[in-house]
Amino acid sequence: METNKPLPVIGSLQTGIHIIETLIEQGQPLKFTEIQELTGITKSNLYKYLNTLTMLGLLYRDKKQGSFFLGSKLIEYGNAAIGSEDVISRVTPYLKDISRHTKLTVLLSVWTHDGPVIANIWSASYGLNIGAQIGAKLPLLSSSGKLIAAFQHSSDVFEWKTNELQKLTDDEKEQFEQELEIIRRTYFSYAVEPLVDHVSSFSVPILNYKKELVGAVTIVGFTQLIPETLDTTISQFVLKSTFELSESFGWH
Structure with missing residues (x-):
């Protein structure tokens, strides 16, 4: 019976990266003694x-203070990574x-300066009018x-949200805010027929290393086919x- 053997690694490289990650985690320049205390090296x-x-x-x-900062080479690497990051x-x-x-039909939606838009659509094999197309808000x-x-x-999301909430009653606003708290805990959002009758959707987030939203993956279909909660095989598959x-x- 085969066993999963650990992959060979270079320990010194791991140690060097650990030093860099320590400065990142602390969020400020560190002196030699501080790095030594935090890393145990x-x-x-x-x-x-x-x-x-x-x-x-x-x-x-910094030769005057003796503190260590993250170097410019990391910025170069980061820019290169972002430049290749075609979402x-x-x-x-x-x-x-x-x-x-x-x-089912699947959408990618992303945030723009004045609202979320559909960036890509992968349609199911059957025809379905979802009431939107690529570029639609x-x-x-x-x-x-x-x-x-x-x-x-x-700030632009806050402004958009504030403007949209003006269309709701006070009770609806309170209910909406409560729903947002549940969404943050479960990573799952459901909406019944927001654009077209008999067509509903649920969405789950794509997050990055800063736990910021890269985009939303949305599943669209006839209302009776779209799960309202995470307790289904479809929901769990999409979330995974x-x-x-x-x-x-980079999200963990």
Whole structure:
């Protein structure tokens, strides 16, 4: 019987990255003694690691204060990663797989400066009028809109949400805010027939390493086919798929 053997790794590389991650976690420059205390690395070895990381541009040492900062090389690496981060092309294979598995239409929606829009659609094999197309804006009370209101915290989202809420009664606003709290806990948003009669949807988030919303994966279909809760095979499959997708954007 085969056993899962641990993959061979380079321990010194792990240690070097751990030093960088320590500075990231602390969110401020650190002195040698602070890094040594936080990492537990011996002084003689820590000198070597810090000298190497500084020489490579991964760290920068302020000679006056003696503190270590994250280096400019990390910014270069980060920009390169962001530049290759084509959200639509990365997400599309997942949309295709989810649609094939669920036999339902799947959307990718993303936030723009004045509201969420549909960025891509992978349709099921049968014809279905979902009431929208690529580039169409989605309302606050759609499952995508609720998800964005729950997870996106920028000023333009707040302004959009405030304007949309003016259309609701006080009781509806209170109910909506309570629903957002549930969405944040469950990573699941449901909306019954927000655009077209007899067509409902549920959405789950794609998150990045900052736990910020990259986009929403939305499942659309006839109301009787769309689950209202997480306690279904379809919901669990979609959530598992988007968690995997979020991990590719650095989410844990």
